[in-house]
Amino acid sequence: MNLILLGAPGAGKGTQAERLSRELCIPTISTGNILRAAIKNGTPIGLKAKSFMDAGKLVPDEVIIGIITEKLAEDDCKNGYILDGVPRTIAQAEAMEKAGIKFDAVASIEIADEEIVERMSGRRVCENCGASYHLVAVPPEIPGVCDSCGGKLVQRKDDAPETVKARLEVYHKETEPLKVFYAQRGLLHSVENQPAVAATTEAIMKTLR
Numbered sequence: 634m635n636l637i638l639l640g641a642p643g644a645g646k647g648t649q650a651e652r653l654s655r656e657l658c659i660p661t662i663s664t665g666n667i668l669r670a671a672i673k674n675g676t677p678i679g680l681k682a683k684s685f686m687d688a689g690k691l692v693p694d695e696v697i698i699g700i701i702t703e704k705l706a707e708d709d710c711k712n713g714y715i716l717d718g719v720p721r722t723i724a725q726a727e728a729m730e731k732a733g734i735k736f737d738a739v740a741s742i743e744i745a746d747e748e749i750v751e752r753m754s755g756r757r758v759c760e761n762c763g764a765s766y767h768l769v770a771v772p773p774e775i776p777g778v779c780d781s782c783g784g785k786l787v788q789r790k791d792d793a794p795e796t797v798k799a800r801l802e803v804y805h806k807e808t809e810p811l812k813v814f815y816a817q818r819g820l821l822h823s824v825e826n827q828p829a830v831a832a833t834t835e836a837i838m839k840t841l842r
Contacts, residue, residue: 640742643749659713739815744826757786
């Protein structure tokens with residue numbers, strides 16, 4: 634199965650991608666990971682991407698799509714894959730179609746903005762060992778102190794409410810229109826986020842069956 638995972642920042646796409654990868658026995662393709670791998674391996678398109686990054690510029694869509702096309706041609710993707718983090722825009726989706734990349738389904742995790750802001754603003758990380766916590770879901774034994782190493786727990790800038798809201802605005806403007814794009818092609822499966830991670834995985838699997 635060739636699957637795209639859609640969802641707002643903080644919707645849990647990364648977590649669900651890992652779980653679905655195990656359930657379906659297919660790899661998860663993260664744009665950031667394959668971009669870094671292409672650069673590290675010195676592929677022609679990886680070097681092209683590096684030239685943009687070194688100049689402090691965004692990597693153009695055609696380079697991103699080229700790197701994805703390169704990755705999807707590898708043996709580990711022959712039985713399918715899960716795309717997490719791409720496409721981000723209609724332009725990228727259209728470029729993928731032109732490149733002949735086809736999908737069996739697009740799963741969109743639906744979750745209210747307010748819940749995302751609450752979820753992400755409650756996250757804390759240890760500045761010493763990097764352990765993750767959540768003030769409500771996974772609180773430390775002692776407030777502000779890491780259970781593992783006793784380090785100080787801090788809020789990442791990315792998790793601050795104002796940053797989360799700004800990221801959500803970008804998502805609604807640039808990425809959410811993909812739901813209509815793929816619904817028109819009969820590929821969209823919308824799944825309501827569940828309180829438990831495993832329940833969301835099961836809901837996605839159920840709609841894909």
